[in-house]
Amino acid sequence: MIRFDNVSKRYPGGQEALSQVSFQLAAGELAFLTGHSGAGKSTLLKLIMQMELPSSGQLFVNGQNLNKLSRRQLPYYRRAIGVVFQDHQLLFDRSVFDNVALPLAIAGYDPRDAARRVRAALDKVGLLHKEQQNPASLSTGEQQRVGIARAVVNKPALILADEPTGNLDPALSAEIMRLFEQFCGVGVAVLIASHDLSLISRLQHRMLVLDQGRLISGMDGT
Amino acid sequence: MARTPPPPRGGASRRQAPRPPPPPRPEPRRGGTSVPVGRKLGRFAQHQLAAVDSLLRLLSDPLGTLLAALVMGIALALPLCLALLLQNLQGLAQNVDAAGTLSLYLDAGLAPARQEALATSLRERDDVKDVTLITPAQALSDFERNSGFQNVLAGLDKNPLPPVLVLTPRSLDVDVLQNLQRHVATLNGVDLAESDLTWLQRLRALVNLANRLALLLAVMLCLGGLRVIGNTIRLAIESRRSEIVVVKLVGGTDAYVARPFLYCGFWYGASGGVVALLLSVLCLFVLSDPYARLLGSYGSDSVLHGFSLSSGFGVVAGAALLGWLGAKLSVLRHLRAIEPR
Ligand SMILES: Nc1ncnc2c1ncn2[C@@H]1O[C@H](COP(=O)(O)OP(=O)(O)O)[C@@H](O)[C@H]1O
Ligand SMILES: [Mg+2]
Numbered sequence: 001m002i003r004f005d006n007v008s009k010r011y012p013g014g015q016e017a018l019s020q021v022s023f024q025l026a027a028g029e030l031a032f033l034t035g036h037s038g039a040g041k042s043t044l045l046k047l048i049m050q051m052e053l054p055s056s057g058q059l060f061v062n063g064q065n066l067n068k069l070s071r072r073q074l075p076y077y078r079r080a081i082g083v084v085f086q087d088h089q090l091l092f093d094r095s096v097f098d099n100v101a102l103p104l105a106i107a108g109y110d111p112r113d114a115a116r117r118v119r120a121a122l123d124k125v126g127l128l129h130k131e132q133q134n135p136a137s138l139s140t141g142e143q144q145r146v147g148i149a150r151a152v153v154n155k156p157a158l159i160l161a162d163e164p165t166g167n168l169d170p171a172l173s174a175e176i177m178r179l180f181e182q183f184c185g186v187g188v189a190v191l192i193a194s195h196d197l198s199l200i201s202r203l204q205h206r207m208l209v210l211d212q213g214r215l216i217s218g219m220d221g222t
Numbered sequence: 223m224a225r226t227p228p229p230p231r232g233g234a235s236r237r238q239a240p241r242p243p244p245p246p247r248p249e250p251r252r253g254g255t256s257v258p259v260g261r262k263l264g265r266f267a268q269h270q271l272a273a274v275d276s277l278l279r280l281l282s283d284p285l286g287t288l289l290a291a292l293v294m295g296i297a298l299a300l301p302l303c304l305a306l307l308l309q310n311l312q313g314l315a316q317n318v319d320a321a322g323t324l325s326l327y328l329d330a331g332l333a334p335a336r337q338e339a340l341a342t343s344l345r346e347r348d349d350v351k352d353v354t355l356i357t358p359a360q361a362l363s364d365f366e367r368n369s370g371f372q373n374v375l376a377g378l379d380k381n382p383l384p385p386v387l388v389l390t391p392r393s394l395d396v397d398v399l400q401n402l403q404r405h406v407a408t409l410n411g412v413d414l415a416e417s418d419l420t421w422l423q424r425l426r427a428l429v430n431l432a433n434r435l436a437l438l439l440a441v442m443l444c445l446g447g448l449r450v451i452g453n454t455i456r457l458a459i460e461s462r463r464s465e466i467v468v469v470k471l472v473g474g475t476d477a478y479v480a481r482p483f484l485y486c487g488f489w490y491g492a493s494g495g496v497v498a499l500l501l502s503v504l505c506l507f508v509l510s511d512p513y514a515r516l517l518g519s520y521g522s523d524s525v526l527h528g529f530s531l532s533s534g535f536g537v538v539a540g541a542a543l544l545g546w547l548g549a550k551l552s553v554l555r556h557l558r559a560i561e562p563r
Pocket of ligand 1: 011012014016017035036037038039040041042043044
């Protein structure tokens, strides 16, 4: 699903945020991306989302060489990826339902068909009863779950999450991680950046460890 | 492992890369929820959604929308009123053609027989329809009747008025008339050939000049309108920045992101056009009375005409197009700069 070949990223005027990173993530696999703050976790996810471009090396996602992706193709590429952010990035000018429906509206789905899928996604994160509320009125944990519903509503092949439990207490964090575990295993690859070692080491999944931009462990899938 | 040479990349190079058509959108059938993949809307339905959505958005802020429409409307109303007035004057200048005659003032000492001979020879010309001789005696009595000065002229020892030939040309064309006038002025015995079309020619020249001015004004004010819309849209883009970022992250194309703003500009323009029409109707109302009085003094019973239904519709459509264009320019300048980081 994901393949990094000697990928390096240097921000303009900065040091290397990622150096010579190589690894693969298979379809249906869940992996944690961990490391100290500033190790390059967010940068790695941004490269996959094409929010940043690598300075060197090659990246393949879903069989597609991202170096060959044109600006025109970029939106269609992004539709196959679900993203969850630490700050959830929900829009407070519309209801929970409309937030989750956004990716479907963008992809041009008939609103009537979209509604069923939005409800199914909200049901999965246990928030169906709050669909008409404004996300601002929800708790942080609920907001994060709405973000997850939005990430999965378009049935992505790949789910990325950057510190999805960053603002949550341990019980809520464990609950969120359990949600992610439900999505892999049905062919969806999940990559979660987190520095919460105590939480992720309890879960039995592959760990990719970054240290100052270098991948020091987990690259071979053990 | 051999290090692959860094490919020529970067934001700029991606934009310049040849653009293959977007790949066919595969329907992901994996995981997630178990609800079947839905139908997609056609292009038209998507546009309809965006148009209605942006209209509702504008209506949810009626005061702001009204203000923007007013600014746009006033900018458009000025050239519109001017065009209306010119259109009327032009119609008038065209219609007065029918009244064209030439007055030939003959030498005061010309013998009556020579006067008759001149009238007869002119009558035989192909381009002349009719010639009427007005003798000095006739002219004097006409003058006395029309002016009411009966005794002033009685004090004169001699009739000061020259004999006049009033010549009605066959053609109503101003140019033909001018040629005829130039010709008859050179005839023996003719002192002066005067056309009562001089004022008409001046009016036409004036209308032509004013037309050019109106066009220039219209272009400038339309550019102003574009700026107004562009600015309004820039603010709208700024206020929806976070939404744009999220939309781009979940796969919104540039066209999708731009669409609500383009429709917003479209609606601003259309409402500005309606305001401009209302304002020009108001102008019409205010001006129609003095206009009729002015024209009445020239012997015309012409009234000020407004816009036809179709040209009124054209004004609104043109204004909507202008709004769309202003939004497009603004979107091109400001939307691409907003990228998720
Ligand atoms: N936009 C940027 N411009 C310059 N340097 C950046 C930028 N984003 C991140 N960095 C730097 O890159 C390194 C990796 O950052 P990041 O990927 O955010 O780490 P993490 O998510 O693991 O905390 C850090 O040293 C950070 O300062
Ligand atoms: Mg980070």
